[in-house]
Amino acid sequence: MREFLNTYYGIQVNGEVEINGRLGYPDHEYVYFTISSNDNKARHMEQATLAYYLVENGYPQTAFPIPNLNGEWITTIEKQNYIVVKVKSLQNDILISHGEMLANFHQRNMAYNYEPQYVSSYGQWKQLWIDKLTFFEKHITDLATKKPNSFFRLLMDVLPYMIGISENAIQYMQESEFENRYDEADQGTIAFHRYQDQLLTSIIWPDDLVYDHISRDLAEYIRHQLIANNDLENILNFLNDYESILPLTVFSWRLLYARLLYPIHLYDFIAEILRAEKFDQAKETFADLIESQMKYEKKLKKLFSDVMTTNKTLQIPTVHWL
Numbered sequence: 001m002r003e004f005l006n007t008y009y010g011i012q013v014n015g016e017v018e019i020n021g022r023l024g025y026p027d028h029e030y031v032y033f034t035i036s037s038n039d040n041k042a043r044h045m046e047q048a049t050l051a052y053y054l055v056e057n058g059y060p061q062t063a064f065p066i067p068n069l070n071g072e073w074i075t076t077i078e079k080q081n082y083i084v085v086k087v088k089s090l091q092n093d094i095l096i097s098h099g100e101m102l103a104n105f106h107q108r109n110m111a112y113n114y115e116p117q118y119v120s121s122y123g124q125w126k127q128l129w130i131d132k133l134t135f136f137e138k139h140i141t142d143l144a145t146k147k148p149n150s151f152f153r154l155l156m157d158v159l160p161y162m163i164g165i166s167e168n169a170i171q172y173m174q175e176s177e178f179e180n181r182y183d184e185a186d187q188g189t190i191a192f193h194r195y196q197d198q199l200l201t202s203i204i205w206p207d208d209l210v211y212d213h214i215s216r217d218l219a220e221y222i223r224h225q226l227i228a229n230n231d232l233e234n235i236l237n238f239l240n241d242y243e244s245i246l247p248l249t250v251f252s253w254r255l256l257y258a259r260l261l262y263p264i265h266l267y268d269f270i271a272e273i274l275r276a277e278k279f280d281q282a283k284e285t286f287a288d289l290i291e292s293q294m295k296y297e298k299k300l301k302k303l304f305s306d307v308m309t310t311n312k313t314l315q316i317p318t319v320h321w322l
Contacts, residue, residue, distance in 0.1 A: 001025060002016075004075075005032055009032075009069060011027065011032060013032060014026060017031065019031070019203060029088060033084070033085050035205075036082055044074065044083060044206075046117070047207060048064060048065045050116070053112055054204060059105075059204060061091040061204055062087065062203070062204040064086065065206060066085070066086055068084070087203050090203065091202045094200060097237075097238075098238060099240065099242035099244075100244065103241075106189045106190075106214045107246050110185075122211055122213055123213075129166065129262055132166075139274075141159075143274070151280065155270070155286070169263075172254075172258045172261060173255075175317075176258055185214065185247070185248070188211055188212060189212070189214060190209060191209075191210050191216050192208050192216075193210055194268070195217035214246070215253075219259035219260050220259075222260060226296050226299045227296060232303055232306060253314060254316050261319065270286075304316075
């Protein structure tokens with residue numbers, strides 16, 4: 001990659017370092033990373049714009065793309081596309097809680113006033129979930145017929161459950177669209193594809209950036225905590241810290257619940273296995289994930305019961321069968 005950077009970008013680097021699981025190449029001022037991608041150029045350009053905005057507005061640990069010597073943002077070598085990003089500063093001392101940090105990030109970046117076309121899901125969850133359910137239902141059924149292995153047999157057994165809970169989440173989302181208790185905190189902001197703890201890490205990566213409602217990041221963080229079977233008290237403390245900076249509206253709480261109800265993590269797992277086509281190795285992992293789903297549902301029910309017990313003014317509907 002050193003030769004690649006020199007040949008196509010005119011960059012001389014010294015040594016290499018690994019940061020956040022990615023191999024980087026430093027010079028005297030920046031660290032450079034090459035990221036392979038099959039995404040379209042328009043998507044990369046929108047994410048580049050978000051990254052530049054973050055760098056200019058208080059997040060210098062954001063890596064941002066740079067053009068090659070020909071002024072192109074994507075470099076193609078042997079039919080593989082690459083983008084090169086660079087970062088100057090790394091995240092070091094963290095002086096506030098994780099919840100406060102995420103709230104500050106969302107609040108500050110609500111000032112970004114251009115909604116992207118390719119990396120925005122703002123206001124589109126219901127249709128995206130319908131599309132995902134429709135695609136997976138047909139695709140899985142077709143593949144199970146063509147490849148009758150043990151993984152697809154398990155998948156077909158689980159499919160009715162996934163359809164049912166997805167339809168519940170979609171219906172809940174549809175009803176939430178009529179909720180009128182919202183305010184300026186419900187506008188779009190810069191967010192992450194699947195937020196876990198990216199603001200706590202050394203670098204914010206441009207290919208992880210999207211534009212969406214604040215509940216997206218909150219839900220994905222909580223989802224990760226629930227799947228990991230982490231203590232609910234820690235989640236509640238995280239939410240309290242977040243709300244000390246940016247209080248959630250009833251509309252936000254409903255979106256948060258709807259997103260946690262929709263089994264995004266199951267779809268993500270299946271999509272990854274279908275890409276890799278490693279079906280034999282996936283069966284046991286998927287079986288464990290389905291078994292843990294029951295615990296996930298119980299914890300989700302308990303979490304929102306605790307939230308509404310603590311906050312007497314917040315009363316939102318929840319599905320009765322959880």
